Each structure stands twice: as structure tokens, then as C-alpha cells.
Amino acid sequence: MRIYKASDYHDMSRKAANIISAQVIMKADCVLGLATGSTPIGIYKQLIEWYRKGDLDFGEVKTVNLDEYKGLSPNNVQSYHYFMKTNLFEHINIPMDNTYLPNGLEENVEFECQRFNGIIDMLGGIDMQLLGLGHNGHIGFNEPDEAFEKGTHCVALTQSTIEANSRLFAKDEIIPKYAYTMGIRSIMLAKKILLVVSGIDKADILKDALTGPVTPAVPASILQMHNDLTLVADEAALSKININELTK
Ligand code: GLP
Numbered sequence: 657m658r659i660y661k662a663s664d665y666h667d668m669s670r671k672a673a674n675i676i677s678a679q680v681i682m683k684a685d686c687v688l689g690l691a692t693g694s695t696p697i698g699i700y701k702q703l704i705e706w707y708r709k710g711d712l713d714f715g716e717v718k719t720v721n722l723d724e725y726k727g728l729s730p731n732n733v734q735s736y737h738y739f740m741k742t743n744l745f746e747h748i749n750i751p752m753d754n755t756y757l758p759n760g761l762e763e764n765v766e767f768e769c770q771r772f773n774g775i776i777d778m779l780g781g782i783d784m785q786l787l788g789l790g791h792n793g794h795i796g797f798n799e800p801d802e803a804f805e806k807g808t809h810c811v812a813l814t815q816s817t818i819e820a821n822s823r824l825f826a827k828d829e830i831i832p833k834y835a836y837t838m839g840i841r842s843i844m845l846a847k848k849i850l851l852v853v854s855g856i857d858k859a860d861i862l863k864d865a866l867t868g869p870v871t872p873a874v875p876a877s878i879l880q881m882h883n884d885l886t887l888v889a890d891e892a893a894l895s896k897i898n899i900n901e902l903t904k
Pocket of ligand 1 (some may be wrong): 817
């Protein structure tokens with residue numbers, strides 16, 4: 657595991673964006689696994705800036721996102737489709753046909769899970785998967801459970817996740833209780849994983865995920881088993897971890 661300690665959120669965003677940029681430069685037609693949430697927003701802003709300066713070309717890049725709320729249309733401002741469009745896709749030269757997310761409107765769960773697994777296979781797997789970390793250790797929407805879910809599946813979100821995400825919804829909006837998410841197997845098959853974490857509120861769960869037992873009760877703990885994991889986190893998020901111990 658490689659750990660890059662950033663001074664703050666801005667520094668974390670720049671360091672992580674540098675790593676993604678290197679991937680895009682080294683393999684112009686790479687497959688990027690992308691994430692939503694507050695954490696990657698600064699990374700996307702930085703990538704947009706470098707694209708505008710002419711340093712990055714997304715013309716051949718393909719992207720596949722981790723998750724989408726079940727029941728939300730791509731035009732719903734709370735959907736992850738909308739998030740990706742407004743925070744990244746519409747500001748860079750990626751062809752929209754090269755971007756893939758689960759279809760939140762598909763009622764047939766089995767059909768949608770198979771379709772999305774098929775897309776990941778069709779793309780030939782993921783070169784670099786960007787991941788944020790949920791407060792309960794979730795990655796994508798793989799919530800704490802008794803077993804790791806392998807492929808794409810539909811999850812009932814935990815109360816803590818619903819509450820954490822409620823900050824992004826207006827008072828009268830219905831917060832989705834289910835989501836489609838890429839499974840742990842697909843995430844672990846990514847050639848490289850880039851985990852980004854910021855803030856003191858994530859310090860305990862980051863410590864559990866990286867130094868505790870590998871258990872589906874803390875889904876991110878499985879990342880300890882990946883052979884090309886890079887963590888970029890700010891000082892606050894790393895404050896409970898002894899980095900020297902961990903990278904020994
Ligand atoms: C969300 C997303 C995750 C994300 C996590 C952390 O619910 N489904 O993919 O990584 O929670 O979000 P944030 O970065 O806003 O803390």
C-alpha cells in the first residue's frame with residue numbers, strides 16, 4: 657500500500673488528480689472507475705482545470721461509476737448521473753457514450769445487475785478505480801454486511817448512510833432507500849485502486865479499514881488485500897494511524 661499524506665482537502669485533491677492524470681497520460685484509452693460524494697469533487701475540479709489548460713485529453717477514456725440511487729432518473733439533480741455530468745463530464749471532452757453508470761430507473765434488479773456486470777466485462781475491467789470512504793466503512797454502496805457481495809447488486813442503504821446523504825437533499829425531497837452498486841469483486845479486480853479520504857470525521861473508520869481485521873462488517877477493509885492500493889488522505893483523516901507501522 658502506498659500512502660500519500662496531504663496537508664488538507666485541497667492538497668489531497670491535487671495529489672489524487674495528479675495520480676489520475678498520470679493514468680490518463682500513460683494509457684489514453686484507459687477505463688477509469690469513478691466515485692461520487694463530497695470527497696472527489698475537488699479532484700474533478702482539478703482535472704477540469706488541467707483539461708482546459710490542454711494538459712489532459714479524455715477523448716478516448718471510458719468511465720464506469722460505482723453506484724446510482726434506485727428510482728432516480730439521470731435528470732434528477734440528486735442522481736449520480738447528474739452529479740457526474742455537472743461535476744465532470746460536461747466540462748471535459750469525454751464522449752458521453754463512453755460513460756457508464758447503473759440505471760436507477762430499471763425496476764428489474766436482476767436484469768440491471770447483469771447488464772452492469774456485462775458492461776464492466778465488455779470494457780475489459782477497470783484500470784484505476786477511485787474510491788471514497790463512507791462513515792461506516794462502505795465503498796461504493798457496499799454497506800456493512802455478513803458477507804462481501806461480489807457483483808453488482810441492489811442494496812438497502814443503512815440508516816447511517818441515509819442520514820449522512822440527507823444533507824444533500826432538500827427538506828421535502830424523498831431520499832432513496834435503495835441503490836445499485838458495483839460489487840466488491842469488481843472493485844477488487846481493478847488493476848489499481850485510489851482511495852481518497854479527508855477529514856477528522858473519517859479518522860476512526862480509516863484506521864479500522866486499514867489496520868483492523870478484513871471483514872465485511874467494514875467493507876473497505878478488503879482493500880488491505882489489493883496489491884496496488886494507493887491512499888491519498890489529509891492529515892486529519894490520517895491522525896489515528898501510524899503510517900510507519902502500516903507501510904512496514
Ligand atoms: C456515498 C457514496 C460513496 C462515497 C461515500 C462517502 O454514499 N455512495 O461512493 O464514497 O458515500 O461520501 P463523502 O465523500 O461525501 O463522504
